[in-house]
């Protein structure tokens with residue numbers, strides 16, 4: 001088993017499949033009255049969040065607690081020390097406390113890689129800048145597999161602000177490793193040149209959402225990340241929705257069995273309409289529940305658990 005989960009590229013097909021299978025076993029626990037396993041008793045998991053988060057932070061906390069680990073939540077927001085320095089100082093503190101795993105979210109791409117060189121414990125990337133978010137990709141893959149029965153050969157469109165999306169990058173890497181065909185869709189301004197080639201030979205790019213919808217098993221909508229935009233990437237929110245928003249009319253172009261995903265938080269009315277987000281084809285709430293199981297599996301396996 002790998003020690004750190006810094007990138008979805010750390011996972012080969014066998015390891016990723018083991019994590020998804022373990023997540024399925026963890027999910028069975030969620031239905032029980034007592035949702036706890038003693039597996040990580042006496043181990044310490046630190047949640048180190050330098051960036052805002054609702055779902056991911058709560059999800060990692062719930063996952064660690066359900067495995068009976070001691071959980072320390074460290075919210076670094078507001079720190080005025082320069083990034084590199086403060087991260088190293090913090091790392092040394094965590095090291096002194098004997099953290100077995102550090103879950104880190106940071107605005108700087110690559111922060112988890114630096115951290116891994118300073119601490120002895122496992123480092124898990126919970127989102128670094130616009131780079132990667134591997135546990136989101138795992139919970140997304142888990143959701144697809146549980147809804148559609150397989151990943152191999154699945155046709156997945158990832159739609160919207162790919163440029164700023166760590167969710168998109170990790171999903172392309174993981175899904176193509178597991179045999180899915182991924183198409184990145186969005187306005188040319190929000191799809192980095194050569195991104196598909198750089199990430200995977202099995203990924204494609206399209207600028208025309210309407211033309212790809214009829215061929216998809218999964219349509220994953222991305223949040224338009226205005227907080228990361230210094231320039232204007234499209235004429236107006238209305239124009240964006242008109243070309244790249246998923247509404248009921250567009251959803252009807254998808255095959256009957258196809259599902260709609262979104263990592264959250266959503267801009268309702270922008271990349272997705274409320275009717276689509278709340279429809280029976282949307283897996284958005286399921287993704288959150290699956291996130292706990294996927295993160296339990298990651299913590300369990302990285303900290304030495306057996307399949």
Ligand code: NCD
Nearest residue numbers: 055056127133223263264265
């Ligand atoms: C994503 C993130 O933070 O990268 N959210 C999440 O983890 N569920 C996506 C986003 O912020 O749009």
